[in-house]
């Protein structure tokens with residue numbers, strides 16, 4: 001782990017994750033390219049007035065969600081935050097559904113309801129985020145508590161920002177997870193700013209040290225390195241399944257755009273942004289893969305084509321029926337349990353004893369677990 005905790009070396013080409021096949025490493029890059037491409041296109045659609053509400057993106061932070069999500073198994077449970085689109089892609093939300101979500105269409109994950117990034121597909125093992133930050137830490141902790149009580153070998157994971165660390169919910173979740181040794185992974189996406197608040201106005205200690213205060217391991221990872229993120233999360237999950245409790249992973253990264261589309265981030269020094277631009281997570285993964293013979297231009301072209309087709313499909317899809325606006329506000333009838341997500345890491349590709357991995361099925365499996 002220590003080798004993954006060093007300061008990011010700009011443009012480093014060394015592979016750090018021993019557990020990934022070449023195919024896995026290409027998939028990591030593809031997921032990051034899809035995230036960036038979808039968000040860039042969605043931003044254009046927003047400026048054209050086609051995306052209702054506000055617009056948030058995770059430009060430059062793609063490795064944090066891609067690397068962590070890939071390390072999670074189909075039966076694990078994820079609470080995905082507003083800058084973590086690659087995690088939705090890895091769990092199995094298609095680009096067309098992502099665009100439909102931004103455009104408020106019936107085919108979107110929430111069918112045109114709630115904010116465009118406040119969602120999670122429960123059929124893929126994800127719980128949609130609520131706006132109150134960081135309440136998903138408590139939700140993930142609660143799910144981990146259920147796994148422990150039922151004796152299930154499963155893990156929950158959630159992302160949250162540096163701003164979240166100042167809230168009481170952060171401390172409550174960390175404390176309970178530590179006391180109970182729960183199988184949960186907390187990914188602190190430290191992107192240097194919470195809206196306009198810089199880190200030195202957010203905490204007086206390095207927040208990773210707080211894990212020790214609650215009795216568990218905290219590690220700091222180069223959040224712009226998808227393979228390092230994968231490896232840290234894989235190790236955290238393995239510890240959780242072995243009954244060793246939670247891990248706090250601090251992913252160091254940078255919010256390269258404003259808080260949302262309306263924010264020109266004039267409070268951020270330009271040099272800081274330029275310094276981080278040299279550590280772009282996509283360029284880093286491309287450099288690694290180019291050096292082992294992967295045709296990056298072909299990959300980029302195929303991602304572009306996929307995004308074009310997905311945007312077209314979503315733009316041609318219908319708006320929700322206004323007469324259904326009041327449906328789904330309160331729960332009615334039997335609760336539908338959460339399903340399993342895709343998990344494309346080759347380590348999960350082999351069928352597990354007693355159940356077929358979703359990655360093999362290529363779709364949401366018929367066996368549904370909560």
Ligand SMILES: Cc1ncc(C[n+]2csc(CCOP(=O)(O)OP(=O)(O)O)c2C)c(N)n1
Nearest residue numbers: 083131132133161162163164191193194195
């Ligand atoms: C309890 C709470 N207070 C305020 C907000 C409004 N708000 C939304 S995002 C945000 C900044 C969050 O910063 P951080 O946690 O660092 O995540 P980032 O957006 O930088 O990824 C704020 C203040 C909120 N959603 N919830």
